[in-house]
Structure formats: C-alpha cells, structure tokens
Amino acid sequence: MAATKELKIPTEEQLLKMPESDYMNEAQLAFFRARLQQMEKEILVNAGETTEHLRETVIVPDPADRATIEEEHALELRTRDRERKLLKKIQQALASIDSGEYGYCEETGEPIGIPRLLARPTATLSLEAQQRRELRQKLYGD
Incomplete structure (x- = not known):
C-alpha cells in the first residue's frame, strides 16, 4: 500500500519568504489552486443567490419603489456579469496550473x-x- 504524501498548503507569509529558486513549486501551486477554487466557489454561490433574489419578484404599486427595485436588480446583474468574466479567468488559471504554465x-x-x-x-x-x-x-x- 503506497503512502500518499500530504502537502501542507503554506500561508501568504510563508509564500513570500520562500526563495526565488522555489518559484511555482508544489506548495505554491497548491496554495494558488486552493485560492482560485475558493474564488470560483464564492462566485457560483453569488450567482445562485442572485437567481433566487431575482425570482422573488414583488409587485410594488409605487413607481418610485418599483424603479428602486429595478435599479437594484440592474446593479446586481452588472456585478454578476463582471463575476462571470472573472470566473472564466479563474478557470483558465486553474487550467494553467494543470498545464504547468501558471505563474509565468x-x-x-x-x-x-x-x-x-x-x-x-x-x-x-x-x-x-x-x-x-x-x-x-x-x-x-x-
């Protein structure tokens, strides 16, 4: 039975103290993979919350209140659009870790x-x- 080596993910402080010769070693790649995966997870959770929030449409008779709600929805959608673009970059970064090109x-x-x-x-x-x-x-x- 082969023993699997547990890789300890370093802190930001430990990363900054590593010598240049250690650039993009296993520990650094593990750190950035974990950080990117966390970012990806947060964006996907936000997207789900936005979908639920937009489904909860409340009919408001006052035009000013309705305009406020519509403006909030528009702002939320713009934010999610930026996050969608970031999600694509995150996925590309994760792929570059897998291909060995990350960090260059x-x-x-x-x-x-x-x-x-x-x-x-x-x-x-x-x-x-x-x-x-x-x-x-x-x-x-x-």
Whole structure:
C-alpha cells in the first residue's frame, strides 16, 4: 500500500519568504489552486443567490419603489456579469496550473511574481508586460 504524501498548503507569509529558486513549486501551486477554487466557489454561490433574489419578484404599486427595485436588480446583474468574466479567468488559471504554465508571463515567459499573484491570482502578465499593454492601449486605443 503506497503512502500518499500530504502537502501542507503554506500561508501568504510563508509564500513570500520562500526563495526565488522555489518559484511555482508544489506548495505554491497548491496554495494558488486552493485560492482560485475558493474564488470560483464564492462566485457560483453569488450567482445562485442572485437567481433566487431575482425570482422573488414583488409587485410594488409605487413607481418610485418599483424603479428602486429595478435599479437594484440592474446593479446586481452588472456585478454578476463582471463575476462571470472573472470566473472564466479563474478557470483558465486553474487550467494553467494543470498545464504547468501558471505563474509565468504569457508574453515574456518570465515569472509573474508571488506578490502580484497574491494580489491578482488570475494575472497572466508580469507587471512590466501589463504596463506595456496598458500604455499601448492608451496610445493606440487597442
């Protein structure tokens, strides 16, 4: 019977203290996989709550109250739309963990860096590549 090795997921503080030579080791990948899966779960729960909330339609005779309710629904739907886009990025990030590409810049192949990934686990570009892309968009309207 083969013993399975239990991988202890490090804290953010422990991640930041790891040497650069440990970049995207098993523990770091496990940390980001867990974080991304938690984000994914939260978005799916929110989507379910929104669906239930929108089904609970209350007929309100006052036009001002009705307008307020409709505005709240519109805001909630815009939020869910942003979350839907984020969910797609989360799923792509999880796939990149599986393929061994997570944590490396799509443009340069350089490490994105632990601090940046902690701030934005779905990042696909290094800070420098992202700044270049934003500058190009600003200059050329891409």
